[in-house]
Amino acid sequence: MKLKIIGLIAGIAVLLGGAVVYVASARTGGVTVNAVPVNTGQTLALAPANLFFRNLADGPDHGKLAAVPAGEPGGARNVGDLSCDRFAAARGTAICLRLKPDSLPPLTDMIVLDANLKEVHRETLPGTPSRARVSPSGRIVNWTLFVTGDSYAATGFSTRTGLYNLDTQRLTKSVETLPIFVDGKRYFASDVNFWGITFAADGNRFYLTMSSKGKTYLIEADHKSYHGDAIARNVECPSLSPDGRRIAYKQKVATGKWRLAVLDLATRKVTNPPDDRLLDDQPVWRDNTTLLYPLRAADGSTDIWSVGLTKPPTLLIRHATSPSLGGGQAP
Numbered sequence: 001m002k003l004k005i006i007g008l009i010a011g012i013a014v015l016l017g018g019a020v021v022y023v024a025s026a027r028t029g030g031v032t033v034n035a036v037p038v039n040t041g042q043t044l045a046l047a048p049a050n051l052f053f054r055n056l057a058d059g060p061d062h063g064k065l066a067a068v069p070a071g072e073p074g075g076a077r078n079v080g081d082l083s084c085d086r087f088a089a090a091r092g093t094a095i096c097l098r099l100k101p102d103s104l105p106p107l108t109d110m111i112v113l114d115a116n117l118k119e120v121h122r123e124t125l126p127g128t129p130s131r132a133r134v135s136p137s138g139r140i141v142n143w144t145l146f147v148t149g150d151s152y153a154a155t156g157f158s159t160r161t162g163l164y165n166l167d168t169q170r171l172t173k174s175v176e177t178l179p180i181f182v183d184g185k186r187y188f189a190s191d192v193n194f195w196g197i198t199f200a201a202d203g204n205r206f207y208l209t210m211s212s213k214g215k216t217y218l219i220e221a222d223h224k225s226y227h228g229d230a231i232a233r234n235v236e237c238p239s240l241s242p243d244g245r246r247i248a249y250k251q252k253v254a255t256g257k258w259r260l261a262v263l264d265l266a267t268r269k270v271t272n273p274p275d276d277r278l279l280d281d282q283p284v285w286r287d288n289t290t291l292l293y294p295l296r297a298a299d300g301s302t303d304i305w306s307v308g309l310t311k312p313p314t315l316l317i318r319h320a321t322s323p324s325l326g327g328g329q330a331p
Contacts, residue, residue, distance in 0.1 A: 050326035091138025135199035153256030
């Protein structure tokens, strides 16, 4: 009986601790046993030839930032010492979101990095990591954190999306005050949520998801004038192509289920790349015709895939997530 009581107490402790641990592990697919060639303890730096990702290979480097040559994604991965739950980079700037261990309520460190992946700024914000991006200019970083809930499939979740401008050092902890217009009229609602920002090359125009009353909208926003207009529906986690012509996104096909879709901004035509598998992430454009995205495999692991607008999908990197190209040099 005494042993049973001890076991029961231990089990309860594990369940309580799992509430926070789940948030970090749920997005990785869990630890997987595999044989991936790895060069550990590497000095990583942002470069156009590098494809970065969060390493999910089994071992002590699980969860650390890694890179492979963009032209040889199946080669040995170089793993550095930086641990991130979300990572993104562009033009000599990177952002790393890292859940603070044992923080209740959950807190996340938002870390801005230079081209050598050295820290230049840090903020501690409430919530757990969800999305991260850097504007093509490299001068604005943005993020989305779950404040309540841990999945876009959950009901009652709440997100907080913010910006940090490296030039002005201005921190916008939340874009909830962004004035939104739907069908030409100012929109007001108490349940509005924003997430998944993507910036245009000019560093001013940006797109993001707004949800309210069971609907999701693609918002086209102006950073300087600070207002946004709803231009499409059923668009989540948008990603603007390098040429600014298309938005890749999650298209809801059922409750808690999405597939990859692409919106042509000029014609408003929606097409689906030839991969109908379900995903829950913000896609990344490798170029103007190719997308990168992580997918959960049947065994629970997560891999990075590539698909063309008309070409079939290809497995790119096993046991990895949060893909990001190294970007150009700092301006």
